[in-house]
Amino acid sequence: MTGIIDYGAGNLHSVQNALNKLGEPSQITNNEQILNTCDRIILPGVGAFGDAMNAIKSKRLLPIIKKSAIEKPFMGICLGMQLLFEKSYEFGEHEGLALIPGHVEKMQFDGLKIPHMGWNSLNFETPSPLLEGIQENSYVYFVHSYKVVCDKKYINATAEYGQPVPAIVSKNNIFGTQFHPEKSGETGLAILKEFIKIKGDIK
Amino acid sequence: MLAKRIIPCLDIDGGRVVKGINFINLTDMGDPVEIAKEYNRQNADEIVFLDITATHEKRRTVYDIIERTAKEIFIPLTVGGGIRTTDDFRDVLLAGADKVSINSSAVNDKTLISRAADKFGSQCVVVAIDVKRVNGEFHVVINGGRKDTGLDAINWAKEAEQLGAGEILLTSMDADGTKNGFDIEITSAISTKINIPVIASGGCGCLEHFAQVFEETEASAALAASLFHKGELTVAQVKNYLKSKNISVR
Numbered sequence: 001m002t003g004i005i006d007y008g009a010g011n012l013h014s015v016q017n018a019l020n021k022l023g024e025p026s027q028i029t030n031n032e033q034i035l036n037t038c039d040r041i042i043l044p045g046v047g048a049f050g051d052a053m054n055a056i057k058s059k060r061l062l063p064i065i066k067k068s069a070i071e072k073p074f075m076g077i078c079l080g081m082q083l084l085f086e087k088s089y090e091f092g093e094h095e096g097l098a099l100i101p102g103h104v105e106k107m108q109f110d111g112l113k114i115p116h117m118g119w120n121s122l123n124f125e126t127p128s129p130l131l132e133g134i135q136e137n138s139y140v141y142f143v144h145s146y147k148v149v150c151d152k153k154y155i156n157a158t159a160e161y162g163q164p165v166p167a168i169v170s171k172n173n174i175f176g177t178q179f180h181p182e183k184s185g186e187t188g189l190a191i192l193k194e195f196i197k198i199k200g201d202i203k
Numbered sequence: 204m205l206a207k208r209i210i211p212c213l214d215i216d217g218g219r220v221v222k223g224i225n226f227i228n229l230t231d232m233g234d235p236v237e238i239a240k241e242y243n244r245q246n247a248d249e250i251v252f253l254d255i256t257a258t259h260e261k262r263r264t265v266y267d268i269i270e271r272t273a274k275e276i277f278i279p280l281t282v283g284g285g286i287r288t289t290d291d292f293r294d295v296l297l298a299g300a301d302k303v304s305i306n307s308s309a310v311n312d313k314t315l316i317s318r319a320a321d322k323f324g325s326q327c328v329v330v331a332i333d334v335k336r337v338n339g340e341f342h343v344v345i346n347g348g349r350k351d352t353g354l355d356a357i358n359w360a361k362e363a364e365q366l367g368a369g370e371i372l373l374t375s376m377d378a379d380g381t382k383n384g385f386d387i388e389i390t391s392a393i394s395t396k397i398n399i400p401v402i403a404s405g406g407c408g409c410l411e412h413f414a415q416v417f418e419e420t421e422a423s424a425a426l427a428a429s430l431f432h433k434g435e436l437t438v439a440q441v442k443n444y445l446k447s448k449n450i451s452v453r
Contacts, residue, residue, distance in 0.1 A: 011301070013273070013299055014273065014299065014301070015272050015298070017273050017277075017299065018277055020274065021274075021277070046323075046324050046326060046327070047323070047324045048324070058316075113398055113399060113400050113402075113423060114325060114398055114399070114400070115325070115369060115423075116205070117326070117369070117370065117400050117423070118205050118206060118208050118248070118400070118423060118424070119205070119206040119208065119248055119453040120204065120205045120206065121204060121206075139453040141278070141279060143326045144326075145325075159205075160204055161205060161227065168384060182277060183277055183278060183279050183301060184278075185243075185277055185278055186277075188277060189277060
């Protein structure tokens with residue numbers, strides 16, 4: 001059973017639809033007890049960083065998120081990936097979940113359109129269980145205006161958009177995808193399938 | 204590298220696809236979900252549903268279609284037509300759409316763009332602009348091309364961006380239906396003046412037109428309807444052709 005954390009963000013059902021397609025049972029919830037019983041957790045997200053953190057705090061989800069991230073496979077998608085980091089400079093300065101060292105900042109490249117929207121190809125940087133069986137240069141769907149800045153040891157894959165943009169990050173059993181695997185066709189479903197296969201407690 | 208997107212657009216009325224669909228091997232030629240699945244098989248990058256249902260009662264049918272589509276295909280889905288309030292946005296997004304396209308309602312109430320962007324994020328706010336040449340100027344037309352607003356299309360695109368639009372769906376009413384190619388002039392004028400992606404629409408008649416719009420403008424995506432529906436070209440054929448022209452596609 002995969003728990004999809006409901007903190008009021010959109011695209012919850014997209015993630016659930018994709019898991020259904022893979023035959024993986026899931027529950028969209030903000031109930032701590034239910035999340036405790038889940039084998040793995042997905043933190044989805046679209047929208048603004050500050051609003052998302054405020055919603056997580058006001059729904060008292062911080063303790064269960066931090067606990068889950070230690071105990072079981074945990075995946076942040078898009079804004080959910082950005083929330084894993086310590087700080088964001090989106091509309092001011094906001095504290096994140098601080099599960100992985102690094103911060104989030106505005107993408108600004110001359111001559112390139114922002115948001116980075118559409119299908120971009122993955123360049124592999126360091127091995128990741130999420131990329132098991134995935135071909136390098138496979139296309140996945142991005143839509144974001146901010147990017148993660150972190151030590152390269154946490155970056156498993158990047159996408160080229162003016163410069164390498166972190167696309168998959170991880171630390172122990174915590175994973176993040178800047179793209180939307182639930183909207184990335186067969187490649188995205190395959191990446192979600194690999195996430196479901198991961199057993200907890202990777203060190 | 205970021206790929207140029209190829210987007211088929213389906214007009215839906217009362218839950219059924221209108222405009223001739225000419226595929227073989229579809230169990231139900233009028234079912235938008237079946238057709239969306241076919242385009243997904245052809246490697247379409249996104250799907251656009253344009254709901255042209257006139258009566259409010261029948262409008263619910265489109266939510267069912269969005270829901271069923273979102274369970275079957277896992278690529279971005281844009282829904283437009285009759286969206287007037289942020290509640291409409293919410294309904295469509297909750298049903299499973301990823302982006303919502305607004306046209307006349309954005310012109311009639313500009314704050315709809317900013318209110319929707321604040322609530323749901325710019326990434327899901329697509330402002331559709333229909334453009335027509337009037338006395339040498341590019342005017343925004345609304346109500347399905349029937350009403351000339353007198354607004355300058357380039358200024359309106361810039362304003363939509365400032366208000367929080369995440370993308371512009373630009374249709375040239377002059378080119379639409381001609382099959383003489385995308386309107387390079389207006390597509391270029393707008394795509395070079397704003398920093399959000401532009402989807403070019405209207406006028407496409409053959410493979411070369413897709414290459415032309417990507418080579419001669421800053422368009423991020425190209426949209427076509429009848430060309431695909433009538434089976435004159437498949438999305439896969441378009442992509443293979445663009446690849447041969449060294450244009451990046453998925």
